[in-house]
Amino acid sequence: MKTTGGSDAAKRRAGERAAEAVADGDVVGLGTGSTTAYAIEAIGRAVDDGLEVRGIATSFQSRQLALEEGISLTELDAVEGVDLAIDGADRVVDDPESAAHGTLIKGGGAAHTREKLVDASADRFVVVADPSKLTDRLEASVPVAVLPEAHTVVAERIAELGGEATLRDAEHKDGPVVTDAGNLVLDCAFGPIGEPGELAERLSSLPGVVEHGLFVDVADATYVGTDDGVEVRRY
Ligand SMILES: O=C(CO)[C@H](O)[C@H](O)COP(=O)(O)O
Numbered sequence: 001m002k003t004t005g006g007s008d009a010a011k012r013r014a015g016e017r018a019a020e021a022v023a024d025g026d027v028v029g030l031g032t033g034s035t036t037a038y039a040i041e042a043i044g045r046a047v048d049d050g051l052e053v054r055g056i057a058t059s060f061q062s063r064q065l066a067l068e069e070g071i072s073l074t075e076l077d078a079v080e081g082v083d084l085a086i087d088g089a090d091r092v093v094d095d096p097e098s099a100a101h102g103t104l105i106k107g108g109g110a111a112h113t114r115e116k117l118v119d120a121s122a123d124r125f126v127v128v129a130d131p132s133k134l135t136d137r138l139e140a141s142v143p144v145a146v147l148p149e150a151h152t153v154v155a156e157r158i159a160e161l162g163g164e165a166t167l168r169d170a171e172h173k174d175g176p177v178v179t180d181a182g183n184l185v186l187d188c189a190f191g192p193i194g195e196p197g198e199l200a201e202r203l204s205s206l207p208g209v210v211e212h213g214l215f216v217d218v219a220d221a222t223y224v225g226t227d228d229g230v231e232v233r234r235y
Pocket residue numbers: 002003004005031032033034035036087088089090105106107108109110111112115
């Protein structure tokens with residue numbers, strides 16, 4: 001499984017604590033990545049012990065893991081609602097004085113389109129992270145999923161917004177990363193992002209953009225695994 005740095009022990013603590021929030025009968029959004037995998041495994045163990053839940057996978061990876069763990073799966077259009085979503089993040093703004101507190105950048109695993117759909121549909125969305133994801137200012141690249149034929153046009157529009165777009169290359173395939181939905185990913189460097197809400201709206205309005213990895217006002221809490229416990233941020 002792809003990991004993105006950070007301590008595995010901290011990721012495990014965050015993931016397992018988030019899994020404790022799952023209640024009997026819940027519909028649970030199952031995020032993507034190495035931190036969420038710990039939550040999915042813990043939910044699987046609880047299912048073995050009798051917990052009844054239905055999961056909604058956000059990627060091929062989380063679907064495979066849920067199946068291995070014996071978690072029943074459903075789809076967003078087959079349920080009345082999602083009780084809880086658990087998902088990782090590449091960056092989490094951690095500054096209570098900032099309007100951007102709790103804003104996320106996601107999409108390191110190129111799954112952010114379905115992640116945003118499921119996470120934003122949930123009554124509660126809990127982020128699981130290790131301390132390496134916390135930042136007081138956003139300046140990481142923003143992943144932008146685009147229709148394949150739109151990548152050059154969107155890259156030009158990104159430049160007009162002051163960003164530099166790089167088509168994400170696959171590691172074990174010649175050519176670009178292709179998402180689970182068949183789209184390409186532009187990693188867009190904007191430098192420090194002062195107004196993530198404004199940038200998010202501009203990115204969403206570009207023709208050819210399927211979804212971007214800025215999650216503004218979506219998360220309800222972040223569980224941060226540390227060396228000896230879990231710190232909870234609520235938004
Ligand atoms: O957004 C994501 C996938 O698109 C992941 O949640 C994000 O990359 C964090 O992954 P990890 O828990 O492995 O660090």
